[in-house]
Each structure stands twice: as structure tokens, then as C-alpha cells.
Amino acid sequence: MTDDTLKALVESLIFVSQEPVSLERLQAVIEGVPAAEIQAAVEELVAGHDAGGRGIHIIRAGGGWIFATKPAHDREVRRLLQIERKNRLSSAGLETLAAIAYRQPVTQSEVSAIRGVDSTGALKTLLEKKLIKIVGRKKAPGNPLVYRTSEEFLLYLGLDSLDGLPSEAEIAKILEEEKALEA
Amino acid sequence: MTDDTLKALVESLIFVSQEPVSLERLQAVIEGVPAAEIQAAVEELVAGHDAGGRGIHIIRAGGGWIFATKPAHDREVRRLLQIERKNRLSSAGLETLAAIAYRQPVTQSEVSAIRGVDSTGALKTLLEKKLIKIVGRKKAPGNPLVYRTSEEFLLYLGLDSLDGLPSEAEIAKILEEEKALEA
Amino acid sequence: MPESSVEIPPVESASAPPPAPAEAGDGYQVRLDVFEGPLDLLLFLIRKKKIDIHDIPIAAITRDYLGYLERKTEINLDREAEFVFVAALLIYIKSQMLLPRETDLAEHEDPRRVLIDRLIEYEKVKAACSLLREREDVQILQWKRDFIPPLHGESELEPVELSLFELAESFFRVMKRREADDTRVIRGRDVSVEVKMKELTALLHERSVIDFLEYFESNASLEEALVSFFCVLELVKSRVAVAVQDELFQTIRVWLRKDAHRTAAHD
Numbered sequence: 001m002t003d004d005t006l007k008a009l010v011e012s013l014i015f016v017s018q019e020p021v022s023l024e025r026l027q028a029v030i031e032g033v034p035a036a037e038i039q040a041a042v043e044e045l046v047a048g049h050d051a052g053g054r055g056i057h058i059i060r061a062g063g064g065w066i067f068a069t070k071p072a073h074d075r076e077v078r079r080l081l082q083i084e085r086k087n088r089l090s091s092a093g094l095e096t097l098a099a100i101a102y103r104q105p106v107t108q109s110e111v112s113a114i115r116g117v118d119s120t121g122a123l124k125t126l127l128e129k130k131l132i133k134i135v136g137r138k139k140a141p142g143n144p145l146v147y148r149t150s151e152e153f154l155l156y157l158g159l160d161s162l163d164g165l166p167s168e169a170e171i172a173k174i175l176e177e178e179k180a181l182e183a
Numbered sequence: 184m185t186d187d188t189l190k191a192l193v194e195s196l197i198f199v200s201q202e203p204v205s206l207e208r209l210q211a212v213i214e215g216v217p218a219a220e221i222q223a224a225v226e227e228l229v230a231g232h233d234a235g236g237r238g239i240h241i242i243r244a245g246g247g248w249i250f251a252t253k254p255a256h257d258r259e260v261r262r263l264l265q266i267e268r269k270n271r272l273s274s275a276g277l278e279t280l281a282a283i284a285y286r287q288p289v290t291q292s293e294v295s296a297i298r299g300v301d302s303t304g305a306l307k308t309l310l311e312k313k314l315i316k317i318v319g320r321k322k323a324p325g326n327p328l329v330y331r332t333s334e335e336f337l338l339y340l341g342l343d344s345l346d347g348l349p350s351e352a353e354i355a356k357i358l359e360e361e362k363a364l365e366a
Numbered sequence: 367m368p369e370s371s372v373e374i375p376p377v378e379s380a381s382a383p384p385p386a387p388a389e390a391g392d393g394y395q396v397r398l399d400v401f402e403g404p405l406d407l408l409l410f411l412i413r414k415k416k417i418d419i420h421d422i423p424i425a426a427i428t429r430d431y432l433g434y435l436e437r438k439t440e441i442n443l444d445r446e447a448e449f450v451f452v453a454a455l456l457i458y459i460k461s462q463m464l465l466p467r468e469t470d471l472a473e474h475e476d477p478r479r480v481l482i483d484r485l486i487e488y489e490k491v492k493a494a495c496s497l498l499r500e501r502e503d504v505q506i507l508q509w510k511r512d513f514i515p516p517l518h519g520e521s522e523l524e525p526v527e528l529s530l531f532e533l534a535e536s537f538f539r540v541m542k543r544r545e546a547d548d549t550r551v552i553r554g555r556d557v558s559v560e561v562k563m564k565e566l567t568a569l570l571h572e573r574s575v576i577d578f579l580e581y582f583e584s585n586a587s588l589e590e591a592l593v594s595f596f597c598v599l600e601l602v603k604s605r606v607a608v609a610v611q612d613e614l615f616q617t618i619r620v621w622l623r624k625d626a627h628r629t630a631a632h633d
Binding site for chain 2: 008009010011015016021025029030052056067069073076077079080083084160163166
């Protein structure tokens with residue numbers, strides 16, 4: 001293996017790993033290359049990324065190496081991640097939204113009972129994102145607030161009306177049918 | 184901002200994102216830099232990574248840019264991540280996906296009719312892999328669910344947009360080649 | 367919505383009569399299970415005979431097709447229905463072709479039209495598949511990341527500023543847990559709100575961020591814990607401190623507002 005090939009290989013391995021990659025791990029994965037050569041390749045890589053004009057670098061952490069963005073770009077990096085996160089509902093949010101969509105009108109405690117998990121936080125997020133709305137109070141002890149999905153919810157899903165939601169039977173059919181052999 | 188600083192910033196942004204980053208998004212995050220300059224920085228970056236001695240490169244997919252390892256390192260990457268082999272789609276899965284990609288929005292029975300084979304199982308697998316999504320219902324008897332390909336679909340096949348699907352002309356060429364082989 | 371030109375009912379709803387027995391084709395046979403479905407088999411037969419897809423000799427193709435179908439031990443029942451349905455279609459078209467007619471048929475009246483349209487469309491999908499497969503084979507070797515790299519600095523990603531309600535709620539949970547864990551801790555030293563407030567603000571100045579649940583657990587008695595909870599409530603309410611919970615049921619971190627650093631000490 002040439003120096004360049006080894007360096008490229010090490011770069012792709014560090015890139016793809018969520019945990020810091022140790023020298024031992026690299027050596028186990030790249031067969032037949034002495035540790036000293038791998039170490040040298042890593043050091044060259046690290047130096048190359050530390051140079052100007054690079055936005056990412058390899059840092060030493062937890063007994064290994066890991067890619068990170070350079071601190072100078074912190075502000076923009078966070079801004080980008082925020083934009084991206086705003087586009088997504090967490091799985092808790094999605095679950096809660098589903099419970100409301102299928103069981104509306106519902107109260108918080110009904111949603112929580114459905115999920116088996118307290119859903120107040122998810123409800124709040126959904127309200128902020130205007131995916132659900134408060135439509136009144138239930139005539140029951142404590143007069144809890146009653147929630148429904150909003151117009152925006154329909155827009156978000158590209159539905160004309162709530163009738164457009166897949167029925168539970170259909171979803172069960174899609175998900176449970178054991179014709180999965182096919183694909 | 185100097186060219187080098189901009190290039191470094193763009194690199195860190197593309198690196199940190201979990202999805203392809205479009206020019207528009209880069210522009211929204213990097214304030215006050217004309218799109219043309221950002222585009223030029225990206226292009227320089229892409230070229231730099233394509234060069235030898237690099238293990239990762241920036242690919243264009245789903246309307247944006249995303250970092251990926253180079254194909255040559257697949258074996259070692261899988262060894263590091265302890266993944267036996269990366270499963271391709273079955274031919275039934277790919278056929279179903281192609282039928283959906285070209286005829287979207289489509290229903291299950293439309294896909295099944297194109298293939299001449301019940302496609303419920305294949306649809307399920309594609310839904311689970313998030314390569315397709317349910318987008319609503321068709322105004323037709325039984326109001327069947329309507330499917331479309333997803334953003335992940337574009338990323339999965341390295342397509343910039345649906346326009347990147349093989350064209351009629353390309354398909355015709357393949358068919359001619361196949362017939363020539365058999366003759 | 368672009369409709370496919372196919373007018374045939376979906377295959378799964380089809381019930382078709384069993385195929386008439388027929389002799390096998392020319393002896394060269396491929397196992398039926400290598401075909402994706404009946405259309406795939408038909409395309410194979412058409413190509414093997416080097417037939418123009420637009421002018422299919424229905425009688426011959428039907429014979430070949432049924433020949434394959436006879437070896438149905440190789441396919442399971444689910445798939446058999448689909449193959450049989452197309453067999454029935456072939457036989458139907460063959461019977462239509464045999465009807466005596468006074469004039470030649472216009473192209474759109476050709477009984478084969480429906481089948482030809484389906485085959486042409488399916489052939490295109492299959493050809494596209496071979497191109498898409500090439501793409502898949504390249505892409506599948508290029509690994510992307512689905513995680514966020516370690517970030518710098520103190521501020522967390524998109525923190526959710528906590529409502530008092532949520533703070534109270536997590537308090538409730540911890541209380542429950544403590545009650546269950548240890549009922550002995552009811553008695554302890556008397557703690558005043560002032561003393562606790564001083565202790566808390568001092569700690570916040572010292573550490574800048576405290577993990578509230580950890581701090582809470584460190585209190586010697588339930589009463590003391592209660593007092594410290596109300597102190598945090600007070601600090602947040604008076605906008606001296608910020609409490610953030612990144613995710614529901616996770617710990618709450620408390621820190622002083624930057625602009626409140628000076629005033630906090632005097633509260």
C-alpha cells in the first residue's frame with residue numbers, strides 16, 4: 001500500500017466512525033500494515049487538516065482520533081443544524097402527533113395513556129410548530145384542555161382532509177403482511 | 184471573507200450536515216456572501232477532495248452536497264463498522280422502486296399492474312427503508328394510498344433530482360443493446 | 367395524476383380459470399422462479415423467439431407460456447395466481463384474434479393492444495432497473511454519516527427553554543422516586559430559603575452550570591430538597607437563572623443569565 005492510499009484509507013475510517021478510532025482499531029481493520037506506518041499516516045492527515053483552508057480537522061479524543069469541525073465555524077455550524085432540526089419532528093413528537101391525529105379530540109392525559117409515556121413536552125413542541133391546536137376544554141374533572149390537529153398539519157402532510165390519513169387497518173396491512181419475502 | 188476562509192466554512196457545513204446541503208441553505212447560513220462565490224468555493228472543495236490521497240469526497244445528490252467515503256475503502260469501512268455486507272435491493276424491490284419513481288404519484292394496485300405482480304410486500308420494504316413515502320390518497324374508488332419516492336431515494340441512488348432518472352433515450356439504448364446481444 | 371395506460375384490473379383481484387394443458391416450447395427451458403412475474407416470463411419468450419413486441423404471434427406465445435406454467439411445482443401459490451391470470455389473458459386474446467371479421471382491425475382495436483402496452487411499459491421499467499442497479503452498486507460503496515460530530519463551546523444545540531410546569535413535573539417525578547427509595551429522609555437539618563438561595567447562587571457562580579437533578583439528589587433531606595427546588599423556581603421566575611432541559615425526562619441544567627451575574631449575588 002502506498003503512503004497516499006494508506007492516508008486516504010485512514011481518513012475514510014476516521015470519517016465514518018462515530019467514536020474515536022484508536023490505533024489498535026485501525027491496525028485491526030487495515031491488515032498487514034505495521035502500527036508505526038499507520039501512526040505516521042494519521043499524523044500526516046492530522047497535519048494536513050490543521051492547515052489553512054480546511055474546515056474540518058482530526059482531533060485526539062478518548063484514546064483515538066475523530067473528525068470535528070473547526071471552532072471558528074461554530075456559529076454557522078449551529079445555525080445550519082438548527083435549520084435542519086427544525087425540519088424534523090423527533091420520534092416522540094411524531095408519535096404524539098399520530099396519537100392526536102387518530103384519536104382527536106383528545107386531552108393530554110389521553111395522549112399520554114395511548115403512548116404509555118408522558119407527552120406534555122411533545123404536545124408543547126407540536127403546539128409551537130402549529131401542528132396541533134387547543135380547541136377547548138373537556139367537561140371532566142380538572143377540565144383538561146382538548147387538542148386537535150391543525151390546518152398546517154394537513155398542509156404538512158399534503159392532505160386535503162383528515163379522511164386522507166391511512167386507516168389503522170391499512171397501516172396494519174402494510175406493516176404486518178408477511179409478503180416481505182419479496183423485496 | 185477570503186476564499187480560503189469561505190472554502191473552510193463551506194467544508195465544515197457540508198461535513199456537519201446529515202443530509203445533502205443545498206446552495207440555498209449554505210447561503211442562508213453564511214450571511215452576506217453571493218451565491219456565485221459559495222458555488223465556486225464548493226466546486227474547488229469538490230475538486231480538492233476528488234484528488235488522490237483523499238479518502239472522502241463530496242458528492243452531489245438530492246439537490247445538495249454531502250460527504251461520503253470513496254468506494255475503494257468499502258471493505259475496510261465495513262470491517263470497522265462490523266457490517267458483513269451491504270444489502271442491495273432485491274430485484275423485486277428495485278423494480279417496484281423504479282415503477283414508483285417513473286409513475287409517481289402511484290397506488291399499490293397501479294404498481295402491481297405495471298409489474299404484473301402483487302407488490303404489497305415490496306412496498307412495505309421500501310417504506311421501511313424510507314425510500315418511498317405515503318403522500319395521500321387517490322380520489323378513486325376505495326381511496327387507495329398514494330406513494331412517492333423520498334429524499335432518501337435520491338441520496339440512495341446518488342441522484343440530484345428526479346430529472347436524473349434514466350431518460351427515455353437511455354432506456355431505449357439499453358433495450359437496443361440487449362436485443363443486439365441476443366441476436 | 368398520470369394514469370398508466372393499463373386498463374386491466376389489478377392482478378391480485380383476478381380470478382382466472384386454470385390454463386388449458388399445452389405442450390412445452392422448444393425444449394429449452396429456464397426455471398420459472400428466475401422470473402419476477404408473468405410479464406418477465408413473456409418478455410423472455412418474446413426475445414427468445416426474436417419476435418417484434420408490437421406484433422406478437424399470440425398462439426405461439428401462448429403455447430410457450432403455458433408450457434412453462436405446467437412446471438408449476440417450482441412456484442408457490444401466491445405467484446401462481448399471477449402467472450395464471452396472464453395465461454387467461456393470453457387465451458382470451460387468442461380467442462378474440464380468431465373471431466371472423468369483415469374488415470382489418472385498426473391498431474387501437476387490436477385485441478393484443480392491452481398486453482402490448484403492458485409489456486412495453488414493463489420492458490422500460492426493467493431496462494431502467496439495470497441502469498439504477500449500476501447507480502446503486504456505486505452508491506452502496508460510499509458511506510455517509512448519520513450522526514453529528516462533536517461540537518465546540520458551551521451552548522447546547524437548540525435548547526428548549528423550560529416552562530415552570532415542566533420543571534415542576536420533573537420535580538414530581540423525582541419526589542416520587544425519593545419517596546419510594548427512602549422514607550427515612552424526612553427528618554434533617556432545618557434549611558431556610560435564604561441560606562439555600564445563597565448556597566445555590568454561590569454554586570452557580572462557581573460552576574457556571576449545575577446539573578439540577580444531581581444537585582437535588584445531593585440534598586440530605588426531603589425538606590432540604592424541596593427548599594432547593596423552590597429556590598431554583600424563584601431564580602428562574604425572577605430571570606436570574608436559566609433552566610434548560612434538552613429532552614423530556616432528561617436532566618435539567620441550570621445556569622445564571624449572563625446579564626444577571628452581578629445582581630444574582632445580592633438576591
